[in-house]
Amino acid sequence: MNTRKLGPAERAAAISVLRDPDHELDVLVIGGGITGTGAALDAVTRGLSTGLVEARDWGFGTSSRSSKLVHGGIRYLEQLNFSLVREALVERGLLLQRIAPHLVRPVRFLYPVTAPVIERAYVGAGMLLYDLFARTGGRPPGVPWHRHLSRRRLVRDAPGLDPRAFRGGLVYSDAQVDDARYVAMVARTAAAYGAHVAGRVRVEGFLRVGERVVGVTARDLMTDEVIEIRAKQVVNATGVWTSDVQAMVGERATFQVRASKGVHLVVPKDRFRSKHGLLLRTEKSVLFVIPWGRHWLIGTTDTDWRLDRAHPAATATDIDYLLERVNRVLRTPLTREDVEGVYAGLRPLLAGENEETSKLSREHLVAQPVPGLVMVAGGKFTTYRVMAKDAIDAASDALESSGMTGRVPASITAEVPLLGAEGFRAAWNRRTRIARAFGMHPSRVEHLLGRYGSLAHEVLDLIAERPELAEPLPGADDYLAAEIVYAADSEGALHLDDALARRTRISIEAWDRGVAAAPVAAGLMAEVLGWSKARTRDEVRKYLARVEAERASQEQLSDEAADRVRLSAPEPGGQAAVRGSG
Template sequence: MNRSEALQQLDATWDLIIIGGGATGLGTAVDAANRGYKTLLLEQADFCKGTSSKATKLVHGGVRYLEQGNIALVREASIERGLLYQNAPHLFKNLTFLIPNYSYYNNLLYTVGLKFYDILAGSLSLGKSKYVKTKTGLLQAKNVKTKDLKGFTQYHDGQFDDARLAINLAQTATNQGATLLNYMQVTQLLKKDNKISGLTATDILNGKEYKLQAKVVLNATGVWADEIIKMDVPKAVKTIQPSQGIHLVFNKEFYPNETALMIPKTTDGRVLFVIPWHDKVLVGTTDTKIESYEIEPLALENEIDFILLNCQHYLEIPPSRADVLSVFSGLRPLAASTNDKTKEISRSHKIMIAKSNLVTIIGGKWTTYRKMAEDVLDKTSKAGLLPAKKCKTQNLHIHGYKKEIDQNNPFYFYGSDLEKIKAIEQENVMNQEKIHPNYAFTSACVIFAVQNEMAFKVEDFLARRIRLLFLDAKAAVEAAPKVAQIMAQELNQDATWIANEVTAFALLAKKYELTL
């Protein structure tokens, strides 16, 4: 991906301009370009800056959706989970989950229920669910509370790295012929005869304004969808009801296992996951209805307390507030509902085509991103806005595809691009230097991100090209000066830019650190 080259292509008339560089927008860019539509994607910040980098890192059918009786969504998600495993094995892990049961009834309930979960996945199932005896389960779930423990239910689901998938989707879309730009903010929708004919966008990095022509504009901005809708119809009713979910990250000592833990009923009836992730432990999530929000939402104190309290209920040696390495908060773009219980609002996606022909897609989740893209393009073509072309992404390999992956390698998520990282490291000894003594990431990773992954800010690299901000906020702050110096050299920036970037990143990182 090359931003300078992308800017030179903006004079074209586009079949489709996608607003939003999260899971939905990027997935649609891949599908649209693969179908042969001339496609442009614009993201006001960095790719997957918002919700799409702050998920629970699971590609799953949705056990709680099964409990709610949403069979269609579970079936769809289970199929999509299997397709992602086939198309991006370098980003996907078949993860074993254990449900600790503290009654014999729950042993039966969850074991039988998850057999149905297996059936819905069909040939794309990741493994059979089964009952596991207490003694056997504890060998795989060390530090789980043993008092009154009656056994475990084991099942399989997928794990991935959301931000890395997003970057690889951006690269895939580019490989398919799409043009993508981050830091390009849409400021106005253009109309001709009351129909959308394009939009105006401003380049955040240089301040230049562009007027762009398009047959179709797709609003795939997640929780910001209403802002784009109101550019079209200023008095439009609200379509989004955001829900906030937070995660806490700890050292692996609190759950030193390769399996994940799923708590089906917490103190308020939610589902809680304890998941190994990049040699750390990720615990989440919450589900809190909110009215006001920003692109970097703060974790609420009651959400933090909720997770820590439930860790005390299920772990023999629970972590404390002082043990939190990072806390991150994401917003779910749920379709607006009169239901106050956000956990019961459907995660299914919704597609709307306005009188102006503005197309909007809301809702959904990472697992079904590919199907969401297929559905929105099919519906757009059926409405006569684009020529009908068949979706072919079911078997499309995602950039970085590599079948055999050593997931013990801390760089495994680069997939086939790992060879390029190694080549940069071999150029000189300095490129082999670590950016932080406690982590494997090298200067070569920074150089690669600038040259190939459209990283323009220290945050882009430390938060999303690698996940250090999410894994260890303090270490990320310590690495920031070195990262800024390397990026400045690649981007031809000066000492003032370095100082500003380090300061800005330190300010951002405070939102990921807990005060005692």
């Protein structure tokens, strides 16, 4: 393995290799979401020389703003899409049991029923099929069977629900994940196996020899330098930005990707009591209420989005819709004052001509519009590994058929655990001893193990060297100062927004959305990244502007108005733009 870190030095070393005119990669992956990072890991573990570039932060787009579920998609059973559900459930078990037990964990959901016989039988048959599919992959599913609840038992398990809203229910299992942390860990794992990984590198064009794509031109957004990266095969995994990349190639679009906006609310866990999450039917789709530490996540919407794809904006209409739907089953209704955080993300859906986004396919496609270029789009977070495998299969076939390489081995990512997975269960069993050794409360160690797995010792080592880093951040008691230092030193965080919105979830979990934590976190990052005082102030200013713009956009009634307000906040600037003394 090469490096377990994605710090500034490692990024510089990766760019040095990528820009080397004498170094031609076998595969260059564009896009640092879950599919792109997964493709890089798949390629490098087959023995291919691999590069990975991302224009912003790891998981910046779709992959950090999902429902944070690893699931089969129980609603797809009604659409008779059995193959998609089975594939996703097999992957769910693989992630839970082998690939990332430290990041993916089981979660139980309650489905309240209103018709005690017909609905219970119908839903129960679907959940039985769901459980059976999960047990067809040759591995333990990692979750228990579903079960039926009487009305009396449901009232006991979920006293926060309005007893007049149901006649009983069923409980079934899926899994959840901190999606942004997962993506960053996949990128780190790819780097550990030798991939040359660099964030904040934006592809601006393709290098061509005749019809063949032989690499890209890209801009290092931290220095504003333009570089050329040469590769035998380029894999485009840019999700909702797929059309932009296709336009760079200058070819007719192989397929269309439409963006569907999904909005989620974050509310405190104490606003209503339930042992389980909730799955509720709406007129168009389903609504999840998901346990999330000391919070609930409530979502999602499913509406067409044709505006800015980097910063999709939630509206007051979206928020009111979610509150109105969930309040139909709660004993004490939620109000806007109960909402701690709001986030909006975009799903990259394979588009037909006139289909509603809620009916578009969650399956994926792989295409080769021109020699040297592979495009992959669609799919869902849970099946990222399959998407990545299919994309690298296509690239490998092209390498072999063109004689550019010998026989490329088959994918092995089903057997490759992410960093932090090996030794996680042993560390979890020793969590009380670890807490005693570092003078910490066991719940703090559990928090670190659930975010870093067996790599939690690296965060604890920082605290051992500098005890002051054991202090929680202002306004964000769940997160320690050491985690911000670690984000900049080892996890590729280059801006304050990276640390507060993705390496941690302070931007949606804290009541002030990170305003109090921002100056302290920026100071900690400055020590690692060598920021000047001016740069540090600029990072804080831009983060606070982001918070203000998001809050204001969530008061607007239309997508267009919310989009205009959200875009009033400046983007985090590159180092070259704000370098200075002071």
